[in-house]
Amino acid sequence: MGMQRAITYDRTGDPGELHLSEVAVPSPAAERALLEVHAVGINPYDVKVLTGQAPRDTPFPRGIGSDVAGIVRALGDNTGGLHVGDAVMGWGLNTLREQLVVRTSSVTLIPPALSLDTAAALVTPSIAATACLRAVPLSAGDIALVPGASGSVGWLIAQLALRAGARVIGTSGPGARDRLAAAGITPIPYGESFAGALSDALNGASLTAVLGAAAGDALRAGLAAGAEPGHVVTLAGEDLAQEFGVISADTTHRSIEQVSMVAELVAAREIEFSVAATYPLADAPAAFAAVASGHGGKVVVHPQQ
Numbered sequence: 001m002g003m004q005r006a007i008t009y010d011r012t013g014d015p016g017e018l019h020l021s022e023v024a025v026p027s028p029a030a031e032r033a034l035l036e037v038h039a040v041g042i043n044p045y046d047v048k049v050l051t052g053q054a055p056r057d058t059p060f061p062r063g064i065g066s067d068v069a070g071i072v073r074a075l076g077d078n079t080g081g082l083h084v085g086d087a088v089m090g091w092g093l094n095t096l097r098e099q100l101v102v103r104t105s106s107v108t109l110i111p112p113a114l115s116l117d118t119a120a121a122l123v124t125p126s127i128a129a130t131a132c133l134r135a136v137p138l139s140a141g142d143i144a145l146v147p148g149a150s151g152s153v154g155w156l157i158a159q160l161a162l163r164a165g166a167r168v169i170g171t172s173g174p175g176a177r178d179r180l181a182a183a184g185i186t187p188i189p190y191g192e193s194f195a196g197a198l199s200d201a202l203n204g205a206s207l208t209a210v211l212g213a214a215a216g217d218a219l220r221a222g223l224a225a226g227a228e229p230g231h232v233v234t235l236a237g238e239d240l241a242q243e244f245g246v247i248s249a250d251t252t253h254r255s256i257e258q259v260s261m262v263a264e265l266v267a268a269r270e271i272e273f274s275v276a277a278t279y280p281l282a283d284a285p286a287a288f289a290a291v292a293s294g295h296g297g298k299v300v301v302h303p304q305q
């Protein structure tokens, strides 16, 4: 059996716990494909798994990573329309490795106009964004608050909300305000001046919806500004949603169509999505540190480098 490089860790902690290991290359069973992994999008959730904030009960050493884009190199039985050589995107278990077996139901073909980097970067953000819009559908006449509209998930939600005809008010740090404004989003700051800025942006109108990684301050202000609790969906956890009587986004019941729908829109340039930084596999600790900072845009790791 061949061996490959993979990122593993021996205990929960900070990004310095991640290191290169040699692990076996598996072969694909029925309904599974072996991918040569070219790009892995890193998400805040991966950082929470590493720190232990998102507990796992698998034994150490553990692998890490959930999003993936790569090329099909082998197929098990019953693998439907997939072929060796296809470029696919989707999710898997412990994707930070050179070769990975995935369920064929958790990957989809990458639209030809999309790079492997952008494809890998889109997976979890697409699932999170579409889960929010599924919970709170928008239409013309809606005024939606999108917390973290400069981040990967919020940027997708804001653009999907605009496409639905809503007016969008989005929070961001100072560096992203021009990008938001150019897309047609009303940018407001997060932090101390957030509630006042929201009130100024509304200028007497009522908010009709809140969608995204809304923490307590955004939920409180959003409800106070007129959004009905049934039109407020948060990605910040079920406990917080319960506390405020709002919807917790369902990202557990995910389907690969949520990813392909957004990927097609990005490929057609109907919405914009880009990768801010890429790292070779050995620099996974730096990639995780960049994501843990909470700013700076989408990070992708290249396992073949």
Ligand SMILES: NC(=O)c1ccc[n+]([C@@H]2O[C@H](COP(=O)([O-])OP(=O)(O)OC[C@H]3O[C@@H](n4cnc5c(N)ncnc54)[C@H](OP(=O)(O)O)[C@@H]3O)[C@@H](O)[C@H]2O)c1
Pocket: 043, 044, 045, 124, 125, 128, 147, 148, 149, 150, 151, 152, 153, 154, 171, 172, 173, 174, 175, 176, 190, 191, 213, 235, 236, 237, 249, 251, 291, 294, 295, 296, 297, 298
């Ligand atoms: N429940 C789920 O299944 C699920 C799925 C996906 C994501 N999420 C959560 O959604 C959140 C966003 O994910 P992402 O991938 O979009 O992350 P990201 O790309 O790192 O974006 C982070 C966003 O938060 C903003 N931000 C940074 N510091 C902030 C602060 N102190 N107060 C308010 N906003 C701040 C950033 O603004 P600037 O960069 O402009 O400073 C940026 O807009 C994460 O908390 C993630 O865990 C949950």
